[in-house]
Amino acid sequence: MSGPNTDYDPVEVTPLKAEEVEAARDAALTAIAGAQDLEQLKQVRLDHAGDRSPLALANREIGALPPQARKEAGQRIGQARGAVNKALAERQAVLEAEHEARILVEEAVDVTLPTDRRPVGARHPLTTGAELIADIFVGMGWEVAEGPVIEAEWLNFDALNLGPDHPARTMQDTFWTEPAENHLVLRTHTSPVQARTMLTTEPPIYVVCPGRVFRTDEYDATHSPMFHQVEGLAIDEGITMGHLKGTLDHFASSMFGEGITTRFRPSYFPFTEPSAEVDLVCFVCRGVDSENCRTCRGEGWIEWGGCGIVNPRVLRACGIDSERYSGFAFGMGIDRTLMFRHGLEDLRSLFEGDVRFTTAFGSEL
Amino acid sequence: MKAPVSWIKEYVDLPADLTTEALTDRLTMLGLKLEAIETAGAGIEGPLVVGRVITMDPEPQKNGKTINWCTVDVGDANGTGEPQGIVCGAHNFKPGDKVVVILPGGVLPGNFEISARKTYGHLSAGMICSARELGLGEDHDGIIVLPEDAPEPGTDARAVLGLGEEVIEFEINPDRAYALSLRGIAREAALGFDAPFRDPVLRDVPAANAEGYPVVVDDPVGCPVFVARTVTGFDPAAPTPDWMARRLEQAGMRPISLAVDVTNYVMLETGRPIHGYDRDKLQGAIRVRRAVAGERMTTLDGNERTLSSEDLVVTDDSGIIGLGGVMGGETTEMSDTTTNVLIEAAHWDAVSMFRTGKRHKIGSEAGKRNERGVDPTICEAAADRVVELLVEHGGATAEPGVTVVGVPPEAAPIEIDADLPARISGIDIPAGTTVALLEAVGCSVSVAGDRVTATPPPWRPDVTDPYDLVEEVVRIVGYDRVPSVLPRRATGRGLTREQRLRRRVGRVLAGAGAVEVISFPFVGEASFDALGLAADDPRRNTVGLANPLSAEAPSYTTTVLPGLLEAAGRNLGRGAPGVTLFETQIVAIPADKGPAPIYGVDRRPTEAELDELLAAIPVQWTELGVVLAGEQERGGWWGPARTAAWQDALALVDRLAGDLGLEISVESASVMPWHPGRCAKVTAGDVTLGFAGELHPKVCHAFGLPERSAAVVVDLDALMRQAPEVVSGPVFSTFPVAKEDVALVVDEGVTAGAVEAALREGAGPLLESVRLFDVYVGEQIGEGRKSLAFALRFRAPDRTLVEGEAGAARDAAVARAAELTGAVQRA
Numbered sequence A: 001m002s003g004p005n006t007d008y009d010p011v012e013v014t015p016l017k018a019e020e021v022e023a024a025r026d027a028a029l030t031a032i033a034g035a036q037d038l039e040q041l042k043q044v045r046l047d048h049a050g051d052r053s054p055l056a057l058a059n060r061e062i063g064a065l066p067p068q069a070r071k072e073a074g075q076r077i078g079q080a081r082g083a084v085n086k087a088l089a090e091r092q093a094v095l096e097a098e099h100e101a102r103i104l105v106e107e108a109v110d111v112t113l114p115t116d117r118r119p120v121g122a123r124h125p126l127t128t129g130a131e132l133i134a135d136i137f138v139g140m141g142w143e144v145a146e147g148p149v150i151e152a153e154w155l156n157f158d159a160l161n162l163g164p165d166h167p168a169r170t171m172q173d174t175f176w177t178e179p180a181e182n183h184l185v186l187r188t189h190t191s192p193v194q195a196r197t198m199l200t201t202e203p204p205i206y207v208v209c210p211g212r213v214f215r216t217d218e219y220d221a222t223h224s225p226m227f228h229q230v231e232g233l234a235i236d237e238g239i240t241m242g243h244l245k246g247t248l249d250h251f252a253s254s255m256f257g258e259g260i261t262t263r264f265r266p267s268y269f270p271f272t273e274p275s276a277e278v279d280l281v282c283f284v285c286r287g288v289d290s291e292n293c294r295t296c297r298g299e300g301w302i303e304w305g306g307c308g309i310v311n312p313r314v315l316r317a318c319g320i321d322s323e324r325y326s327g328f329a330f331g332m333g334i335d336r337t338l339m340f341r342h343g344l345e346d347l348r349s350l351f352e353g354d355v356r357f358t359t360a361f362g363s364e365l
Numbered sequence B: 001m002k003a004p005v006s007w008i009k010e011y012v013d014l015p016a017d018l019t020t021e022a023l024t025d026r027l028t029m030l031g032l033k034l035e036a037i038e039t040a041g042a043g044i045e046g047p048l049v050v051g052r053v054i055t056m057d058p059e060p061q062k063n064g065k066t067i068n069w070c071t072v073d074v075g076d077a078n079g080t081g082e083p084q085g086i087v088c089g090a091h092n093f094k095p096g097d098k099v100v101v102i103l104p105g106g107v108l109p110g111n112f113e114i115s116a117r118k119t120y121g122h123l124s125a126g127m128i129c130s131a132r133e134l135g136l137g138e139d140h141d142g143i144i145v146l147p148e149d150a151p152e153p154g155t156d157a158r159a160v161l162g163l164g165e166e167v168i169e170f171e172i173n174p175d176r177a178y179a180l181s182l183r184g185i186a187r188e189a190a191l192g193f194d195a196p197f198r199d200p201v202l203r204d205v206p207a208a209n210a211e212g213y214p215v216v217v218d219d220p221v222g223c224p225v226f227v228a229r230t231v232t233g234f235d236p237a238a239p240t241p242d243w244m245a246r247r248l249e250q251a252g253m254r255p256i257s258l259a260v261d262v263t264n265y266v267m268l269e270t271g272r273p274i275h276g277y278d279r280d281k282l283q284g285a286i287r288v289r290r291a292v293a294g295e296r297m298t299t300l301d302g303n304e305r306t307l308s309s310e311d312l313v314v315t316d317d318s319g320i321i322g323l324g325g326v327m328g329g330e331t332t333e334m335s336d337t338t339t340n341v342l343i344e345a346a347h348w349d350a351v352s353m354f355r356t357g358k359r360h361k362i363g364s365e366a367g368k369r370n371e372r373g374v375d376p377t378i379c380e381a382a383a384d385r386v387v388e389l390l391v392e393h394g395g396a397t398a399e400p401g402v403t404v405v406g407v408p409p410e411a412a413p414i415e416i417d418a419d420l421p422a423r424i425s426g427i428d429i430p431a432g433t434t435v436a437l438l439e440a441v442g443c444s445v446s447v448a449g450d451r452v453t454a455t456p457p458p459w460r461p462d463v464t465d466p467y468d469l470v471e472e473v474v475r476i477v478g479y480d481r482v483p484s485v486l487p488r489r490a491t492g493r494g495l496t497r498e499q500r501l502r503r504r505v506g507r508v509l510a511g512a513g514a515v516e517v518i519s520f521p522f523v524g525e526a527s528f529d530a531l532g533l534a535a536d537d538p539r540r541n542t543v544g545l546a547n548p549l550s551a552e553a554p555s556y557t558t559t560v561l562p563g564l565l566e567a568a569g570r571n572l573g574r575g576a577p578g579v580t581l582f583e584t585q586i587v588a589i590p591a592d593k594g595p596a597p598i599y600g601v602d603r604r605p606t607e608a609e610l611d612e613l614l615a616a617i618p619v620q621w622t623e624l625g626v627v628l629a630g631e632q633e634r635g636g637w638w639g640p641a642r643t644a645a646w647q648d649a650l651a652l653v654d655r656l657a658g659d660l661g662l663e664i665s666v667e668s669a670s671v672m673p674w675h676p677g678r679c680a681k682v683t684a685g686d687v688t689l690g691f692a693g694e695l696h697p698k699v700c701h702a703f704g705l706p707e708r709s710a711a712v713v714v715d716l717d718a719l720m721r722q723a724p725e726v727v728s729g730p731v732f733s734t735f736p737v738a739k740e741d742v743a744l745v746v747d748e749g750v751t752a753g754a755v756e757a758a759l760r761e762g763a764g765p766l767l768e769s770v771r772l773f774d775v776y777v778g779e780q781i782g783e784g785r786k787s788l789a790f791a792l793r794f795r796a797p798d799r800t801l802v803e804g805e806a807g808a809a810r811d812a813a814v815a816r817a818a819e820l821t822g823a824v825q826r827a
């Protein structure tokens, strides 16, 4: 190793000769080109670009040159080192790419292997269906109201204009709790939630009430002692049947698709007057060439539920000024709605708890 | 209600080109919903003609039967004009009778093809038809014999038989009782097509006089009108005319005898139920009163009934002879020897009718009409119509006596704003239209300024309220004219916190691999036995059902588990290798506050009344249950399956609590249906949320689940109440962490939770986390001992820890653990 050059005589310094530098550079470039893998290249780098490589050593000698020679030597060595570093980087990139290509190929797996290690979960379509409906109404600025399933007879019947002698009471086969004189029932509809809302809330009221209801029906493919309903109630100044129609049309198109609207037919429900049955344009055939449609059985329409203007007697029993306010109410079966929306053949599939049924629907409907 | 189209048209002149579909469409839009259209004689094809029997020769057969070899004149219908030879097994006819013949090439219902065939030694070319063979009824014996004035032989018999006639079946809503009659249906058709209507009850009736059968009504509220008429000399053997029998059958009623058929026919025609008594069995004056509680009578269906003081009865000197308006009595029933008939046409209080029918479980055509409300003004006309038909077809003589007791109740006028129908429907309905339509439905209407007063017609007892008038107007204007407008004033605040949390719980569990189920909440003692609940377990104190569907499940459940565990067993039974199921069920316990009051409906209950009502309702809350049974992770090329175990249950609870930001703690508990040594009570603060762990082996067995199955039951309402409403954003340090592991040897009985708590306490504020990562039991540490290895992480919020700081904190933690749990640091 040479010490600092104190002699400013123009002396030749061997390593800085042009031919020496070029030879060192060429040797480096040859070694780089000859490196077959990253290991070899690492050694080449040490040998030809490391601290003890010829070019590095030569670089240190520059200081020993007279000032007038330093510039030229510096340039020469700088160019040589630049060429070597560039070659190294290029070779590094090439070898890395080769390495990656080989390793990644070697690491390939059979992606058709099963991966079902952890079974998937799911929420029940009746739950997610009720949520879907609730969200449609929440989107219109409504709220979701709920209530108990074991209910006072007065709230389930009397307050809704179904007096003890009302013929309609025989239409609903009710589960009574024991003893029956206690006037408690398993609610036969979610209407008592509407009654509770009216009893405790000042209008305007816009609530939708999804929930579980009970009737003493034998259990078969289309009947169940327990099923689910969604009812809606709007009480405000100036509410009309037009608002009812608009709301149900919006509900229908949100649930079944653009253009699916509703039709009203006169009907009878004690808690509404006027009352109507609601039919839905068949969302499968849309009423066109319905003859062979399995969903609507050729009708072009699907019976969906009941609705009407809230009977002022109900408003009165629930403490709402029927001179100032009017309201509308509607109700439909969630189970039935899902049955035709999803083509379910047997109502019982909803209540058997078979995971093969439920997982088909995932976690949102 | 079934109505033959021809019968409807008897009272209304409908447009000539009106199809039955167009008629039913319009009636449906008026509120009489089409159920079905039936066509009489559907399935009959080919030559069906009138024939006249020329000869009939009885020929006894070896099998004991006698057949008739007949020649029948069928005009030119057979193409030859020659008599047709036909074998007939029936005997209810004679030569000269006109009959109905189907010729070879014809088809009868059931795709029964007729051809000439050899039978009983003759070539029988066709068939003489019975009503049954034509699909016209089940109750006729023998072939159809047509009246002498039937058309000539060879004429197509379809028109003669009323074949091809359409019968419309309507679904009649409870408020439209008037449509349980041809009179009512025809009136609606007239309304729908603005067509002329001929009211069948508009007839001249003889005035009431003193010669009629004596009738006393003690209860004019229960029986406002009682009309009695008498006919004598009635021929009990007189047949019911074919047209009447056919109409009764078309309307779904079975012809029985002329006297009975006439009362039914008039009921169908007018809507007014009629009762006929055998007058010769009556003893003294008829009296209408309420029964004395405990009185007994036998109704004409043969059932003996014990009466209530609310039942209305018809009596004579012999005692009770009828349950007024609901069903007649046995003692005065008309029979096949009755010649003198007393006809009762009475108006009864609808509520009494409903209660009596319900009390005695009698559902009759008469009761159905009486309890829904019948026109009270038509008793005289209906009775007179019965008299007329008995005279005409039964050879009877009308007695001049006419008894009329009472006067029909009058409908109260209803006043509305003239624009109320428009305001409620949203349709532009001018006041003039409202008035015209109310008049069209039969109201008498007067107008004063903006107010309209309408008195409903007597056949519409259902119309009592202003909004009833609105419905009348709007249904005629047309529900299809209701506009579709969204209300714009709803200003809801979205889902409630509870509603959002419930969704969140479902998503967390589904995300953890659990599948939601929905089960019936009905349970019985066997369910609780299967859960191993002690006899005095409070969960056996259920809300019972007075009328359960099944005697095995007579109660509303107090726990989510039975249905949930059954669903798990069902899945495994169907071949699933394992399941994780969850359910949220509303559970209930009795309130034991006595009966829930029944209030009036003419005002809102007071707050105190409402409180009393709500207090009587059983206590209900939402319980969340999870069951984990069998494989939780499947076996495969990655390794073996992992089956459910107690810790899976606790892991789910942790996951749920973690998601909801809820701090929970667990401690050992011993509660059925869990394994006594593998059950944890889960608490948040001082509130018990529920239990989790392995199910008791007996419970697994009872529900068909593999041993080691695990379950969670949580009071979801309590869980949601404990969950923080708003999570505070976490603050954490980004300075380097210092890790220290310690292995502590403790007695077997010391819980990991206790050691961890002691470490936390001793470690001081620099401790970031403690996590147990190993449990070791073995010779190296001695009998009755275990080694618990914990990883401790230390970090300061504001600086890098200096050398020795973490070690010192660790030593303090170990010291505290030693002090509190006897832990010794493992060398």
Ligand SMILES: [Zn+2]
Pocket: A282, A283, A284, A285, A286, A287, A290, A293, A294, A295, A296, A297, A298, A299, A300, A301
């Ligand atoms: Zn369709």
